[in-house]
Amino acid sequence: MTTKYFRLFSIFLLSQMLLAQSKPAIPLNEVIVSDSQLKNFSSSQSVLKLTDSIISKNQSSLTSLLNYNTVIYFKENGLGMVSSPSFRGTTAQQTAVVWNGININSQLLGQTDFNTISTRGYNSIDVKAGGGSVVYGSGAIGGTIHLNNDLKFANTFKNNLEIFYGDFNTLSAVYGITAATNKWSTNASFTRNSSNNDFKFIGEEGKNTNGQYYNNNLSTAIGYKLNATNSIKFYSEIYDGERHFSLTSPYAVKTKYQDFNTRNLLAWTSSVGRSVSNLKLAYITEHYNYFEDIETEGYTSGGVKSFIAKYDFVYELAPKISLNTILDYNKSNGVGSVVSNESRQIGGISVLLKQSLTEKWNYELSARKEISDVYKSPVLFSAGSTFDFSKFYQLKFNISRNYRTPTFNDLYWEGSGNPDLKPENSYQAEVGNQFRYKDFKLTATAYASKISDMIRWLPNNSGNWSPINTDNVSIYGAEVLLGWKTNFNDHSLDFNGTYSYTVSLDDKNDKQLFYVPYHKLTASTSYSYKRFNSYYQLMFVGEVFTTSDNDPKNILSDYNISNFGMDYNFSKKNVCKLGFKIANLWNEKYESLPSRLMPARNLTLYLTLNY
Numbered sequence: 001m002t003t004k005y006f007r008l009f010s011i012f013l014l015s016q017m018l019l020a021q022s023k024p025a026i027p028l029n030e031v032i033v034s035d036s037q038l039k040n041f042s043s044s045q046s047v048l049k050l051t052d053s054i055i056s057k058n059q060s061s062l063t064s065l066l067n068y069n070t071v072i073y074f075k076e077n078g079l080g081m082v083s084s085p086s087f088r089g090t091t092a093q094q095t096a097v098v099w100n101g102i103n104i105n106s107q108l109l110g111q112t113d114f115n116t117i118s119t120r121g122y123n124s125i126d127v128k129a130g131g132g133s134v135v136y137g138s139g140a141i142g143g144t145i146h147l148n149n150d151l152k153f154a155n156t157f158k159n160n161l162e163i164f165y166g167d168f169n170t171l172s173a174v175y176g177i178t179a180a181t182n183k184w185s186t187n188a189s190f191t192r193n194s195s196n197n198d199f200k201f202i203g204e205e206g207k208n209t210n211g212q213y214y215n216n217n218l219s220t221a222i223g224y225k226l227n228a229t230n231s232i233k234f235y236s237e238i239y240d241g242e243r244h245f246s247l248t249s250p251y252a253v254k255t256k257y258q259d260f261n262t263r264n265l266l267a268w269t270s271s272v273g274r275s276v277s278n279l280k281l282a283y284i285t286e287h288y289n290y291f292e293d294i295e296t297e298g299y300t301s302g303g304v305k306s307f308i309a310k311y312d313f314v315y316e317l318a319p320k321i322s323l324n325t326i327l328d329y330n331k332s333n334g335v336g337s338v339v340s341n342e343s344r345q346i347g348g349i350s351v352l353l354k355q356s357l358t359e360k361w362n363y364e365l366s367a368r369k370e371i372s373d374v375y376k377s378p379v380l381f382s383a384g385s386t387f388d389f390s391k392f393y394q395l396k397f398n399i400s401r402n403y404r405t406p407t408f409n410d411l412y413w414e415g416s417g418n419p420d421l422k423p424e425n426s427y428q429a430e431v432g433n434q435f436r437y438k439d440f441k442l443t444a445t446a447y448a449s450k451i452s453d454m455i456r457w458l459p460n461n462s463g464n465w466s467p468i469n470t471d472n473v474s475i476y477g478a479e480v481l482l483g484w485k486t487n488f489n490d491h492s493l494d495f496n497g498t499y500s501y502t503v504s505l506d507d508k509n510d511k512q513l514f515y516v517p518y519h520k521l522t523a524s525t526s527y528s529y530k531r532f533n534s535y536y537q538l539m540f541v542g543e544v545f546t547t548s549d550n551d552p553k554n555i556l557s558d559y560n561i562s563n564f565g566m567d568y569n570f571s572k573k574n575v576c577k578l579g580f581k582i583a584n585l586w587n588e589k590y591e592s593l594p595s596r597l598m599p600a601r602n603l604t605l606y607l608t609l610n611y
Helices: 002-020 036-040 052-056 062-067 408-412
Strands: 047-050 073-076 083-086 095-099 124-129 143-148 156-166 170-180 184-195 213-225 230-245 255-272 275-291 300-318 321-336 342-356 361-372 380-388 393-404 424-437 440-459 465-488 491-506 519-529 532-541 559-569 576-583 602-610
Touching: 036 300, 036 321, 052 124, 062 073, 062 124, 321 408, 342 408
Parallel strands: 095 143
Antiparallel strands: 047 124, 073 083, 124 143, 156 170, 156 602, 170 184, 184 213, 213 230, 230 255, 255 275, 275 300, 300 321, 321 342, 342 361, 361 380, 380 393, 393 424, 424 440, 440 465, 465 491, 491 519, 519 532, 532 559, 559 576, 576 602
């Protein structure tokens, strides 16, 4: 069987190379993006781009950035603790996080803990809503979060140092360096975050205890142009963190959790004729230690090591038709004290096509088929189109089929894993309307999706918890994204906002899924005059049910949180900036999980040096 696949792979590569010889070469761009599928095959879906200026106004965790700037809802086990998203009414395992084109969701949990991702090391972060991202494989049902390290080849040398210090002895320090010529390009950063996290509760006696944490993150991106048509890139990340889990009662046993994750990716890009090929080799590790009682030395541990190979080939069939084929292979080995030592292999082939029928009308198609030694995968597909009725109005449409595979914990957790699980299936459709007028942009999207064979952990006949395929879910809703900015004389003003209405019903009882709010709204505005800058952020989250029967006694109240910040540049070239930020400005008492109160009003001072 292996020989057969190798021959097919070789024939495929040879045919692509022969195809590529027939036209003159296309030179590489000055800026090389890390995820070409995101750039070239996302026009029929809603994509929100968070630039470095937006990233810098938020705390360094991915949770904070997305909470205040997107429609994604997060439930946190307290500040800095485990953080799980719900995107378009789906579960945490149904949102994929993509790092430079590679899906990095945990193989153990099937999700990413968004408080273990530091945002400072990326040029940009894109949020793509909906299930059209079939090329990224498992988990891309609610949407995808793209962490990008794009490399620019132009003479540059600069250093950046940012220091944030605030209440609860919270420290965040970031050092970054960017150096580039027309041949080399390097971005590297080191981030350190730590906090005592011992804030007092609003309206209650006591304070947050055993919530201290720290984490270190080293991020590197290096690119080299071999010649006008070939380049190699290397991306690397190392994350090391420890969190003590906040107590929910004074008598609870103190616990803590340690993470150590590494990601390494080598990529080669070659342009031949009317084709561009990318070969990526990645090695990703995740490892944790969980201490059930920090007063003792005992702990449980687990981890997965994954090797990923991905080859994608883009060919310009005609000036307005692009064909992209992708072959990928993933082998993961799991180890640990509670997970059996197991491995699994997944091979996949994807085909994407995009054509501009006229200057105003284009469509894009994609399909993917996976082969696994553990489960059977359906054929995934996505089809979308955009039409520009005028410069003011554009209509978008997309349908797709997606899935999510069982995780290592679902399959192999000792005494509870279920090797007979089937992947979750999903169909979704969305219609988007985009309006533009000068610097004003409004996007309104309506969507619906159907999920079957949802995996849930439930007690079995012997009383142990075990995962089974149980629920079917119907989801529908609407999202609005708004952006506007203007400049006059020395003044600059901008505004961004999002709103989502989400209904996510369990077909069995017609109840809203718990931890899915009907309403979420965010808004942010900033005003600059010469060297002075100020900004205001707002986040409203509607009430959420915390049980599957929607018992009114088990509801978390809605909350409305605001932040305000100001800073001043002490030089014309933005060399030195000093500022402050007040979080939870109106001192709102709130929590996104029961008995997990979040901090009251708190202050952070920050200093930025660019040299």
